[in-house]
Amino acid sequence: MGESARALLDRVSAGFTELAADLPDESGVDGPIGWTGYGEARARARARTGERESVVCGTGLVGGAPAVLVAFEFGFLGGSLGGATGARIAAAFARARELRRPLVALVATGGSRMQEGMRALSQLQRIAAESARNRELGLPLVAVLRDPTTGGGWATLGAGADVTLAVAGAQVGFAGSRVRPPGDHAAYTAESQLAHGHADRVLAPAEVPDVLGRWVRLLGTPSTEPAPPPAALRPVEAPATGWAAVRAARVRHSGAGTRADAYLDAYFAWREDISGDRCGGVDTGVRCGFGWRAGRAVAYAAQCGTPTAPAGFRAAARLVRLADRLGIPVLTLVDTPGAANDAAAERAGVGPAIAELFGAVAAARVPVTTLVIGEGGSGGALAFAAPGRTWVTPDSYFSVTSPEAAAAILKRPPEQVPAVADQLRLRPQDLVDLDIARGIVTPVPPPG
Structure with missing residues (x-):
């Protein structure tokens, strides 16, 4: 015993x-x-x-x-x-x-x-x-x-x-x-x-x-105030071209962990992850949980730079619904080339899983804040984004699809991918001009 x-x-x-x-x-x-x-x-x-x-x-x-x-x-x-x-x-x-x-x-x-x-x-x-x-x-x-x-x-x-x-x-x-x-x-x-x-x-x-x-x-700590967007972690200039934006977003930060880990660790005093979609799946490329910041709790769902699997969308939807029920604001971080598109993802219901997350964010009564910290690849990224409360970092992009996929769809040769990236207007400043993003976040200046 x-x-x-x-x-x-x-x-x-x-x-x-x-x-x-x-x-x-x-x-x-x-x-x-x-x-x-x-x-x-x-x-x-x-x-x-x-x-x-x-x-x-x-x-x-x-x-x-x-x-x-x-x-x-x-x-x-x-x-x-x-x-x-x-x-x-x-x-x-x-x-x-x-x-x-x-x-x-x-x-x-x-x-x-x-x-x-x-x-x-x-x-x-x-x-x-x-x-x-x-x-x-x-x-x-x-x-x-x-x-x-x-x-x-x-x-x-x-x-x-x-x-x-x-x-x-x-x-x-x-x-x-x-x-x-x-x-x-x-x-x-x-x-x-x-x-x-x-x-x-x-x-x-x-x-x-x-x-x-x-x-x-x-x-046990509800709050009605929205989570502020995190500050940028890198002092970089907004990119001059669309292809430069894509390349900057795909650079992996030095050090241990992913961009999402770095942003979460800088944002929270401490945090606890939840894991799994309660349907038999775990996506290690998505971090979900609750963290402590400035004396209150904030929920988070963050993509870690990999294609998001059905389990990742379902776990994020679970997180958003839970935070909504408990009255805790949500922060989402976007960084994915897109939803997983292999046969296994289709069999596991990637479409219904994306729909589930879109629905959870749309129905949330608590404020949801989004920061695009890397790649914003198509609907697999947009499902994590909050309409009207999305910000971008200067080394990120958001696009209807990747430049490579767009070129393939349009039957253009690979050497035209950079030009397609420019046409897609996916740079951070383009997203602000298009009213997709509210602004470009900047690093917090050092004290003194």
Whole structure:
């Protein structure tokens, strides 16, 4: 048996106060379906753990920010979900609504409690309904997946969270170890869920308190002010020709990381990424997450100079929708030669994925700010851009299509590509003249 619920709560929160729970004494009762020996099993679980149910719920400070916490006690019947478990979790969600606080779920469960039959399984619907009520109020849900997180606990509190963190090496999957088919057991791990877009980060146990505290602080800080565009990182002149603009945008900055990484690191005091599209995909060429700047949170979705895959568009759409629901402004950074256009991208639905992001940006009630920091290649770049709130750096371009593609479409030879670039009017100053961009950002002058 791993870390107890109480020990974990002591590590991740300060000033924890347990919620009052009006639970009947069922230690000698065999439950709603009369499962022989169930009452005795509950009594043994109480004696072994000191808990009356498989979850401990209460309020406390996480990273200095107030939150409501739900911690599973795996030692109590495998952290299984029964009627009383559902009642406690529902009360925790209600308390979060009352206090307007984030809810943190520290999950370790084997699934629904067989000894209560369908009464236990129906608690998943109850939890989903409570989570939906909190979501409607813009209250975030952050989950930490411990070992194991399987069954309904994974399919509600885990996979249904806004941000899903997982402990390294944890068993995570819908099917538990005793019921899954033989074969690829590595698929049922925290690491596999991260690799396939279903979790945001895998943490060592010692990392959980700090990272969790940062997330609670980020997601619990709404703001109505738009994010200002970042300053340019390089003191360069606006290009004289279209082809010069294209060449400047394609120069990779020196040092580690991408242009997007450099801009994000300069813009934020600190930040936390989310990962994956929740549909089985991860695009490493897109950075999404939330960062802390000037005392408030800003969400970001940034392209990193590569063709954007369907998973990248879906992850960005997920980010924009989440930020919109939480009332947090969004910054997008554009740098891509365009959407991925190979057969795999088509099979994965690149068109619907682009449409999803266009729709998320168009529907956002929070302000979205865009800075083009490199290549702006066609619709795959435009999907990341905010109409009316787009700026450009002096070493960027934005075009209906790349000069090479335009030349090919027009059946012009390769040596005419530079001339086509001029005709496309894709330079930063052209974009301002065309009312596509509001302005060209410049570097911040050094102090003094």
